[in-house]
Amino acid sequence: xxxxxxxxTHLIKTRGQQVTLRCSPKSGHxxxxxxxxxxxxxxxxxxxYYEEEERQRGNFPDRFSGHQFPNYSSELNVNxxxxxxxxxxxxxxxxxxxxxxxxxxxxxxxLTVL
Amino acid sequence: xxxxTQPTSMDCAEGRAANLPCNHSTIxxxxxxxxxxxxxxQGPQYIIHGLKNNETNEMASLIITEDRKSSTLILPHxxxxxxxxxxxxxxxxxxxxxxxxxxxxxxxx
Numbered sequence: 001x002x003x004x005x006x007x008x009t010h011l012i013k014t015r016g017q018q019v020t021l022r023c024s025p026k027s028g029h030x031x032x033x034x035x036x037x038x039x040x041x042x043x044x045x046x047x048x049y050y051e052e053e054e055r056q057r058g059n060f061p062d063r064f065s066g067h068q069f070p071n072y073s074s075e076l077n078v079n080x081x082x083x084x085x086x087x088x089x090x091x092x093x094x095x096x097x098x099x100x101x102x103x104x105x106x107x108x109x110x111l112t113v114l
Numbered sequence: 115x116x117x118x119t120q121p122t123s124m125d126c127a128e129g130r131a132a133n134l135p136c137n138h139s140t141i142x143x144x145x146x147x148x149x150x151x152x153x154x155x156q157g158p159q160y161i162i163h164g165l166k167n168n169e170t171n172e173m174a175s176l177i178i179t180e181d182r183k184s185s186t187l188i189l190p191h192x193x194x195x196x197x198x199x200x201x202x203x204x205x206x207x208x209x210x211x212x213x214x215x216x217x218x219x220x221x222x223x
Contacts, residue, residue: 004157033210042201042213043158056210090157092211102148102160103211 002027004093004106012112013081021076021109025093031055032074033103034066035090043090049074050096078111086113117141118202123218132189134217136202139183145206147178149187151198152216158201161187197221 005024013019025032031050035043045058049068068074072093078085088110092103119137126132138147148163162169162176164185169176175188189196201216 035213042199042215045210045212048210058210088155092158102163104160105157107157 006106010110018079023074023091026104029093031096033092037088081113117204120217125220132192134187145204148203150201153198
């Protein structure tokens with residue numbers, strides 16, 4: 001059973017560019033959350049998607065947007081990249097309903113903005 | 115903001131029990147206590163969670179005080195592979211997970 005998979009694993013962009021990161025949730029999971037983790041810091045919540053809609057959002061600007069597809073996979077888009085967007089971007093999946101359980105995290109996509 | 119307070123770092127000898135404390139004095143009745151850990155450059159890994167009863171699984175034990183204002187994660191026989199940052203989180207059902215700074219646990223040979 002594949003866990004949460006993310007792509008690409010590493011990428012380099014320049015300021016002002018746009019980036020799209022992809023996430024496939026663990027089999028059977030219907031909810032996807034995205035986190036940004038700067039070096040030496042804990043992960044920061046960006047947003048959560050369920051039933052193809054953004055359900056919760058953290059304190060991130062509109063440059064950060066997302067999408068969830070009917071197969072529950074998700075994309076994170078970041079426009080007008082800044083140097084400060086350099087970070088590890090983590091995707092986590094879970095069941096929306098039922099007993100509260102764990103979030104499964106992927107290994108992340110490491111973005112470097114030059 | 116994170117609703118938990120943890121020590122910045124801790125050391126534990128290999129083979130001994132590692133006891134990681136967490137304070138969550140403002141926890142609500144519907145919030146669970148979760149523990150995750152993150153080994154360098156990897157995604158966070160779920161360890162255990164509980165509501166008010168003590169819990170045990172193959173990785174660890176979670177002891178929650180009767181007033182639920184604090185908890186302790188116990189790794190019964192720590193190994194070098196347990197060196198990681200450990201995050202204590204309180205979370206209501208379906209709510210987002212908010213990470214704090216966590217505890218950096220060093221297992222000493």
